[in-house]
Amino acid sequence: MLQLPFINFLKNSQVTWIIQDFASYWLPSAAAQLGVNTVYFSIVNATTCSFFGSPADLINGRFQKAEDLTMVPQWINFNSNIKFKLHDIMRGQQECKDSVSDLYRYGTVLKDCRAVIVRSCPEFEPEAFTVFSKLLQKPVLPVSLLPPSMQDYTVADSKWQVLKDWLDTKKERSVVYVALGTLLTLSQELMHELAYGLEKSGFPFIWVINKRPLVEGKMGSDLVPHGFEDRVSGQGLIWMDWAPQLRILAHSSVGGFLTHSGWSSVIEALGLGRPLIMLTGGSDTGLVARMMHRRVGLEIERDDKDGSFTSERVAKSIRQVLVEKEGEPLRANAWAMRETFGNMELRNKYLEEFNRFIENNTAANRSI
Structure with a gap:
């Protein structure tokens, strides 16, 4: 038309x-x-x-x-x-x-x-x-x-202040930032596996969950296990609102980005030297994840046919990327990528x- x-x-x-x-x-x-x-x-x-x-x-x-x-x-x-x-x-x-x-x-x-x-x-x-x-x-x-400029990045001060205050209490490069974009749709079962994996990793995390229905008939807090927020209150922050992603990634306490592997999100993360823990979310994101796997991060192991994964695989990938010896070259490569991506x-x-x-x-x- x-x-x-x-x-x-x-x-x-x-x-x-x-x-x-x-x-x-x-x-x-x-x-x-x-x-x-x-x-x-x-x-x-x-x-x-x-x-x-x-x-x-x-x-x-x-x-x-x-x-x-x-x-x-x-x-x-x-x-x-x-x-x-x-x-x-x-x-x-x-x-x-x-x-x-x-x-x-x-x-x-x-x-x-x-x-x-x-x-x-x-x-x-x-x-x-x-x-x-x-x-x-x-x-x-x-x-x-086309890395975004922090100077051009507008953010609601009150929202950022809440997140900043929480991040300020965490150790340097210890936090997993989790944001799955607008393309990735997981079943409720896999959302729960992701939640359990974050908990099992033992690392502090910020998990941005959009208010859109990721699963038919399910919104927001319905997507995480019952009692999960209370149980991880000392470890994680569930954020059901728009989040200033660039500012979060730039904070010194963030050590890795669990991402749907969208190219824009990857650019933002590597522009700030953050290694990746990757789930794919349709479109080209699978290709991006294969390209970046074992280069600047790890793709969470999933069943090739149905895309299922376990909480143990989530936790293992997080630990490898953030602190284990196997992840040292990934962390170093991601940090070096700032010279190109940023x-x-x-x-x-x-x-x-x-x-x-x-x-x-x-x-x-x-x-x-």
Whole structure:
């Protein structure tokens, strides 16, 4: 329903470039007929982009069955374990109800757009940028990891003060921050396993639980075991409200982030040097978790088919990442990642290069 009114708008506008996502797959070709260039902005990294192959692979339905997505593609010519697990795919299929698949939309946009910009940089994944550029045969430009700036981060002072006062009482790098984003939906049984795992770990934790119904008919406190909050009152803080994630991660008492593995959350954590304990939450998060596993954190071991896990596995992963000897290189690597993931100079450099690309190509178009 957006297509016709938007094209009519373009006909009477001075727009020369459009930066878009994958959903409006009809836009690049329609805009090109009006002399307007489109740039696809990938909010995920180049390794994830490379996994799905060329535009032709996506449009022609190379991935016909779930098992096709559970293998590292042959065109990934660098050392990588990036692939989906069946439980990642099954969740995605249940959520997708559109007559036009996301992969078809994505492939069509990649085929018809003028250029692609990626929320990542070669300093982090040089081989992936090379592969993705070869697959597309068009400009692929990094715009850095776009780390958020604390100075630009607004927060309700009263809410942050409560959290800060609690964090101030804890030892340095001892707290597990738990936030599963908006994509990850766990059954009540698995929510309880997660709760028991946090308790068994013995580490203090802040657990952000959204008020949205994660399980049908269940809200908020219904998702944790009966009596859990009282039992862990000296160990953990259950926070059923919006949380200032960046400020929490920046606090010196936070030692690790139990995350759904969303790319934005990973960027925030590694920009501050925090190692990861990972659960996947649909979309690209399984690929992100495979890429980061045993590099800057650990993915909690789960059943490949149904995604189930035990409280013991949760507790074990937390202990390994936060304090055990096995986690020393993970903690060191995560701390070192600040130089790339939190680098504002790198961000400014790549944004300036993208700006020059737009200016140069706009000038070229006008001269033709």
